[in-house]
Amino acid sequence: MTALETRTRPAPPAAPHRRGPRIPSWLTRLLACLGGSLVLALMIGDQEGSQTDYGLTFRKQILAPRVFAFLALGVLLFLCVSYWPRIKPYLTRPGFWPLISGGLAVLASITLMHWFDQAGNGKFGAVSDAVSRTSGISPIATAFYGWLAWTMLVVSVVVGGAAIVIGLRWLAFGVAALAVVAAVITYLAHQAVVDFTGQPDHSLGYLVSILGYIVILSGMLAAGLSHEASARSKHFVTRVLGFRPGLPLVIVGFVVTLLSFVGAAAWFSPSNKNTSLSETHDLFASTSINPFALNYLGWLSWVVFVGTLALAAAATWYRHRLLGWLAALAGAASTIITLVVLYDISKLGARTKFDGATGPWQNLGVGGWMACGGLFLLGSAGFVVATSARATRRVAAGTANGSLSGSPNGSGPNGVSATGSVAAADAAPATQPSPGRRAVGYLTAPGAARSAVLIAIAAALFYPPTATPFWQQVVVSEIGISMLLAAGLNVVVGWAGLLDLGFIAFYAIGSYTTAYFVGSLPVKPPSWLHMTPLLTIPFAIIACLMAGVILGAPTLRLRGDYLAIVTLGFGEIIHLAAVNSQSITNGAEGLTNDTGRHTKSVPNPSIHIGPLHIHWGLNQLQYWYLLLVFLVVVLLAFRRLEHSRLGRAWAAVREDEVAAQATGINTTKVKLAAFAIGASTSGVAGVFFASQIGTFTPDNFVLNNSILIVAYVVFGGMGSLPGALAGAAMLTWLPEFLKSQVPSSDRLMWIGAVVMLMMIFRPAGLIPARRRAAELSGLDGSSSSETRAVPAGEGL
Amino acid sequence: MTVTAPTSEVVFDVRNVTLRFGGVTSLNDVSLQMRRGEILAVIGPNGAGKTSLFNSLTGVYTPQEGSIMLAARRGDSPTSVVGMKTHRVNQLGVARTFQNIRLFPALTALENVKVGVETRQRSGPIAAMLGMPWQRREERESNSRAYELMKRVGLSGRANDIASSLAYGEQRRLEIARALGTNPGVILLDEPAAGTNPVEKRELASLIKSINAEDDVSVLLIEHDMKLVMSVADRIVVLNFGEKIAEGTPEQIQRDPVVIAAYLGTSAEQAESQADAQPELRLIDIEPEGEQS
Numbered sequence A: 001m002t003a004l005e006t007r008t009r010p011a012p013p014a015a016p017h018r019r020g021p022r023i024p025s026w027l028t029r030l031l032a033c034l035g036g037s038l039v040l041a042l043m044i045g046d047q048e049g050s051q052t053d054y055g056l057t058f059r060k061q062i063l064a065p066r067v068f069a070f071l072a073l074g075v076l077l078f079l080c081v082s083y084w085p086r087i088k089p090y091l092t093r094p095g096f097w098p099l100i101s102g103g104l105a106v107l108a109s110i111t112l113m114h115w116f117d118q119a120g121n122g123k124f125g126a127v128s129d130a131v132s133r134t135s136g137i138s139p140i141a142t143a144f145y146g147w148l149a150w151t152m153l154v155v156s157v158v159v160g161g162a163a164i165v166i167g168l169r170w171l172a173f174g175v176a177a178l179a180v181v182a183a184v185i186t187y188l189a190h191q192a193v194v195d196f197t198g199q200p201d202h203s204l205g206y207l208v209s210i211l212g213y214i215v216i217l218s219g220m221l222a223a224g225l226s227h228e229a230s231a232r233s234k235h236f237v238t239r240v241l242g243f244r245p246g247l248p249l250v251i252v253g254f255v256v257t258l259l260s261f262v263g264a265a266a267w268f269s270p271s272n273k274n275t276s277l278s279e280t281h282d283l284f285a286s287t288s289i290n291p292f293a294l295n296y297l298g299w300l301s302w303v304v305f306v307g308t309l310a311l312a313a314a315a316t317w318y319r320h321r322l323l324g325w326l327a328a329l330a331g332a333a334s335t336i337i338t339l340v341v342l343y344d345i346s347k348l349g350a351r352t353k354f355d356g357a358t359g360p361w362q363n364l365g366v367g368g369w370m371a372c373g374g375l376f377l378l379g380s381a382g383f384v385v386a387t388s389a390r391a392t393r394r395v396a397a398g399t400a401n402g403s404l405s406g407s408p409n410g411s412g413p414n415g416v417s418a419t420g421s422v423a424a425a426d427a428a429p430a431t432q433p434s435p436g437r438r439a440v441g442y443l444t445a446p447g448a449a450r451s452a453v454l455i456a457i458a459a460a461l462f463y464p465p466t467a468t469p470f471w472q473q474v475v476v477s478e479i480g481i482s483m484l485l486a487a488g489l490n491v492v493v494g495w496a497g498l499l500d501l502g503f504i505a506f507y508a509i510g511s512y513t514t515a516y517f518v519g520s521l522p523v524k525p526p527s528w529l530h531m532t533p534l535l536t537i538p539f540a541i542i543a544c545l546m547a548g549v550i551l552g553a554p555t556l557r558l559r560g561d562y563l564a565i566v567t568l569g570f571g572e573i574i575h576l577a578a579v580n581s582q583s584i585t586n587g588a589e590g591l592t593n594d595t596g597r598h599t600k601s602v603p604n605p606s607i608h609i610g611p612l613h614i615h616w617g618l619n620q621l622q623y624w625y626l627l628l629v630f631l632v633v634v635l636l637a638f639r640r641l642e643h644s645r646l647g648r649a650w651a652a653v654r655e656d657e658v659a660a661q662a663t664g665i666n667t668t669k670v671k672l673a674a675f676a677i678g679a680s681t682s683g684v685a686g687v688f689f690a691s692q693i694g695t696f697t698p699d700n701f702v703l704n705n706s707i708l709i710v711a712y713v714v715f716g717g718m719g720s721l722p723g724a725l726a727g728a729a730m731l732t733w734l735p736e737f738l739k740s741q742v743p744s745s746d747r748l749m750w751i752g753a754v755v756m757l758m759m760i761f762r763p764a765g766l767i768p769a770r771r772r773a774a775e776l777s778g779l780d781g782s783s784s785s786e787t788r789a790v791p792a793g794e795g796l
Numbered sequence B: 001m002t003v004t005a006p007t008s009e010v011v012f013d014v015r016n017v018t019l020r021f022g023g024v025t026s027l028n029d030v031s032l033q034m035r036r037g038e039i040l041a042v043i044g045p046n047g048a049g050k051t052s053l054f055n056s057l058t059g060v061y062t063p064q065e066g067s068i069m070l071a072a073r074r075g076d077s078p079t080s081v082v083g084m085k086t087h088r089v090n091q092l093g094v095a096r097t098f099q100n101i102r103l104f105p106a107l108t109a110l111e112n113v114k115v116g117v118e119t120r121q122r123s124g125p126i127a128a129m130l131g132m133p134w135q136r137r138e139e140r141e142s143n144s145r146a147y148e149l150m151k152r153v154g155l156s157g158r159a160n161d162i163a164s165s166l167a168y169g170e171q172r173r174l175e176i177a178r179a180l181g182t183n184p185g186v187i188l189l190d191e192p193a194a195g196t197n198p199v200e201k202r203e204l205a206s207l208i209k210s211i212n213a214e215d216d217v218s219v220l221l222i223e224h225d226m227k228l229v230m231s232v233a234d235r236i237v238v239l240n241f242g243e244k245i246a247e248g249t250p251e252q253i254q255r256d257p258v259v260i261a262a263y264l265g266t267s268a269e270q271a272e273s274q275a276d277a278q279p280e281l282r283l284i285d286i287e288p289e290g291e292q293s
């Protein structure tokens, strides 16, 4: 409050006067780059060593010829940094970014992905070892896995880069041709291995590689075409996509469905078989399967696919609302039909005890789920068209009279959050697009955000069934729950700007509340109360609301760091209370199936409403879909909340508390609301956690976890709901992913490196909030209030 | 359009207010009355205590002595605002702007105004999460009211721009729009013309007058720009070193030797003789603009 009204800003401190000899800046830069490359050399590879030999790692990683590769990388970086102004113009040349991203995709597929399931760990290296040891395999495969794969990648990137830099069109076309050849060779080599062994294969490395080459191809074509031609085609693409919001969805849906129908994708895959759509038809032809399903496998699938595709394409192309709804309906219907067929074949498979299946939905291949996802996307395209048509008309009217074009309330439950920018982009193709806008035209086109959301939904619905049990477990008990927690904390930290370092406490309260009401704790609820875990949700919410208010009411007058410390203490108090209250929580041992102590594990959730009986058992997928329901409900509610009166009040309090008060906002109440809403989300996550895992101890709720949740939110983008979710998903996925990529002792180091790089290059987070991004860019001097401060003597 | 002449009703009744910060006395036994419908200007040299007065009136500071009674809207009974929370004072009908602009920088201009408008609404978080009809209606109302206010202050083209990207003068007007959004009976403007150009100043003067006349809002104005003050103010109060040294119509204040002395930093007699000898040295040598009522 002391600095409430200061008229002039303090003068910036004078630049410190340096004494002593100056080290030239290029030298420090070079040293930094080389140092960085040595660190990288240390990071890559096993961190070996022992008490008797501390230097083992050092000798192996650095005092070896491999160090020169890293040093070269350092020098390259140094050159890039030093000659940045001269390099920069090349980066905007057509074809540069596709070349880089395509190259990276190929590189990632070779270094990270599986190429053939049956060889060793399935990675490229293992496959190439196996191939080199095998004789009689097709020479294409031998060459490809031997040296050709790397050569093709290096040649296409280097020569392609040269073509762009020098501006040689024929060379660019040459590289484009090379990319086609490389894609074909990749496919042939992979197919040769599969044919040679005759074993089923689910790996995707070759597909990603081919995709990478296709991206390179597109980049090279762009480079080869004249400036005019490429500008024209870019403009064309922008116009087409800008006017046809569902088009990307149609394309993706078409490709995915087609691949699932004609490709090698398996529809039914007991461990010793792998049958594509038509093979599945043959397999089931002579069984007692429901004739409808058989017809589907035979020809109906194609009819359904083509029909939906035609509807979706027509709706998108003509931007017709009725067609859009029809396409959406067709998409939904065909997805459901496909699911029914999958159910039928897997049920029959289970009845005949194929490969030890115990019930429906087992032993299904990737293909069926891909088809579901593809058909779903085609339907989504229709939905996007149907819902954005009206918005466009209104937006057009709005821009005409210069107002009302960006009313956020008009966008409906699935609307894009930033209708304002949408309006601008929509108007752009009609008028004359400015260069900057043209470049991102299709990203800001109407429905683009919705398309991204729908693709995410399709992935959330249809990816998990195709994942391995390990990943299903990860998706449910780590990614899903952490997304829910991050969404809750985002309210407190991101929207209201209150740093809460004890967020896990509410999760604990939710978990223990559930355990209490289902009678798993030493203290029992009243005997007439019979609860299933899902029924305890309201109680958990109430408990967390109360805890949030109890914590918030006395502490919310504190600001920033002080509040963080208090919440930190609160988290510890809850943890210690759980540890020490032996008679209530069974102390540090937590919940166990111990009749002497009167504790038992929390039962799994179940629903019994009338004829509906669902019991969640051991299958992780079931939990995932339950969690998905929670997530969707929370997200829809929070999305509305963000753009409501309370959401804006939070932003106001976060931005300037004094001004918020002077504008009539009861800041205490608003902050309490943030605490309570965040806490109750965490409580719901706690209910889910308790009933899914059954037994838990206070150690599930330690400070570390609170900090992790804060990290999710910051990493994803403070104040951005999709950001928080993406951050949570990324940061929980990454450690699990790295498990199979780097030595386990190196894992944390890599995670740290990723987080650091992220925060350096994208300080606003993975998917920055519009508001937050504005705040950060305000620091770059564009803020007019700073540059045009009132001269001190003005006025008198 | 209802033109409201100043009445004898009192909006702010400030009696013997003293505000100290440790050894510094920002306000010393200040008494003043603001009448409904008037434009009252508070002037004085730097550090005179003008902003401190504003902060005392809005509950940001709590004066050690004296009383402040408020009846912001027509028909309100006087309430004491000493020790009241800032947001409560605002809800009683007192809106303000800040000397060094305090917008919500990362929100759009429109959202800034909406924040103000929405403090007068009542739909809660649950209604928002469920998208209840009344919440949607309120949202629509807040939108259209905010647009209206943006237009009012001449910012309709910049509704979707981030507030911090607006030019200085625009930010000042946006603050006024936000304050008007809370539907006040009194608006306190702290140096609204600081840092703006002559054209903007002229527009501002007519904006202040129209707020006063058309919206029936009493205006308390701190301003260093004497031309602006003289052209809009009905009455002027002069503070110096935390004390009220003069009060009166613009004409009276322009001629008041004590005021001139305060501004020149000399004694009153000296100032008077100087002003007589050299008319150009008088505090304000600008005629009040003719359009004044």
Ligand SMILES: Nc1ncnc2c1ncn2[C@@H]1O[C@H](COP(=O)(O)OP(=O)(O)OP(=O)(O)O)[C@@H](O)[C@H]1O
Pocket: A001, A002, A003, A004, A005, A007, B021, B024, B025, B026, B044, B045, B046, B047, B048, B049, B050, B051, B052, B053, B099
């Ligand atoms: N929060 C505070 N703490 C300590 N002293 C304060 C505080 N606020 C104001 N003052 C002091 O009170 C006196 C009056 O300050 P105030 O800001 O009210 O002046 P002002 O008339 O608004 O001046 P200006 O024209 O420069 O805005 C100054 O001496 C100032 O230092």
Ligand SMILES: [Mg+2]
Pocket: A005, B050, B051, B052, B099
């Ligand atoms: Mg002041």
